[in-house]
Amino acid sequence: MKQSVLTVAMILASAAAQAGSPEQELADGKRIAASLSQEGRDLCVFDNGAPSDMPHQKLQQLKVAKGTYGGVKELLPALVQQALANKADALVDYNSSQRFGFWPWRVVRPVVTATAIRWNEAPRKSCEAMGGVRMEVILTTNKSPEALAQGVAPQAPAAATADQAASAPQ
Numbered sequence: 001m002k003q004s005v006l007t008v009a010m011i012l013a014s015a016a017a018q019a020g021s022p023e024q025e026l027a028d029g030k031r032i033a034a035s036l037s038q039e040g041r042d043l044c045v046f047d048n049g050a051p052s053d054m055p056h057q058k059l060q061q062l063k064v065a066k067g068t069y070g071g072v073k074e075l076l077p078a079l080v081q082q083a084l085a086n087k088a089d090a091l092v093d094y095n096s097s098q099r100f101g102f103w104p105w106r107v108v109r110p111v112v113t114a115t116a117i118r119w120n121e122a123p124r125k126s127c128e129a130m131g132g133v134r135m136e137v138i139l140t141t142n143k144s145p146e147a148l149a150q151g152v153a154p155q156a157p158a159a160a161t162a163d164q165a166a167s168a169p170q
Contacts, residue, residue, distance in 0.1 A: 032073060032074075032076065032077060032139050035077065036077060036080055036135065036136070037084070039084060040077075040080040040081075040084060040135060041134065041135055041136035042127070042134055042135070042136070043080055043083060043084075043088070043090065043091060043134065043135040044089070044090040044091070044127035044130070044132040044133070044134060044135075045090070045091045045094050045114070045132055045133050045134070045135055045138060045145050046090065046091065046092045046093070046094065046130075046131065046132045046133075046145065047093075047094055047133075047144070047145040047146045047149060048092070048093065049092050049093060050090065050092045050117055050130075051130045051131060054119060054123060054130065055119070055120040055121065056089075056090075056117045056118060056119050056120055057117065057118055057120065058115055058116075058117055059086045059087070059088055059115075059116040059117060059118055060082075060086050060115070060116050061113070061114075061115050061116075062079060062082045062083060062086075062091070062112075062113065062114050062115065062116055063111065063112070063113045064076075064078045064079045064082065064111070064112045064113075065099075065109060065110065065111040065112070066109050066110050066111075067109060068109055069098075069107065069108045069109060069110075070109070070110055071110060072096040072097075072098075072110040072111075072112050073139060073142070074110070075110055075111075075112050076112065076135065076138070076139060079091070079112050079114065080135060082116070083114075083116045086116045087118060088116035088117060088118060089117060089118050089119045089123075090116075090117050090119070090127075090132065091114040091115065091116060091117070092114065092115050092117055093113070093114060093115045094112075094113075094114045094144075094145055095112070095113045095114070096110070096111070096112045096113075096144060097110075097111055098110055098111075099111050131149070132145070133145040133148050133149075
């Protein structure tokens with residue numbers, strides 16, 4: 001038992017040591033955002049459901065995960081790609097977290113889930129006015145939609161918490 005706890009502690013410490021500085025994390029987010037298409041950068045993300053005054057149809061439940069430890073931010077381009085492949089206008093019920101894997105080398109791994117939706121009619125308000133956050137903002141601020149809505153600072157990238165704001169905007 002002690003050896004298992006020690007192994008887990010060593011893996012988490014190693015992950016923390018590999019995490020970059022906050023400035024590096026922001027630069028990485030800007031680089032990832034720049035690699036997305038304009039449509040991908042403008043994808044509106046809602047932490048919870050879509051606004052009740054905006055009729056929409058659900059397209060597909062999306063999930064992107066990494067096999068080993070790392071940040072959620074790295075997964076967001078794949079999430080955007082899935083959403084755009086489904087011709088989504090927005091993502092709702094966005095959730096990012098660090099989850100425990102079965103094998104020791106997969107102790108903590110990033111996972112992002114969301115539901116792709118399409119508006120029944122073009123929105124008359126901006127993404128922000130509807131209570132959403134554009135994907136580009138998530139990446140360049142290094143904060144999750146929930147953290148941005150609450151004005152919370154991002155968490156440390158290597159922390160194994162239920163919602164990693166630093167990695168995704170996890």
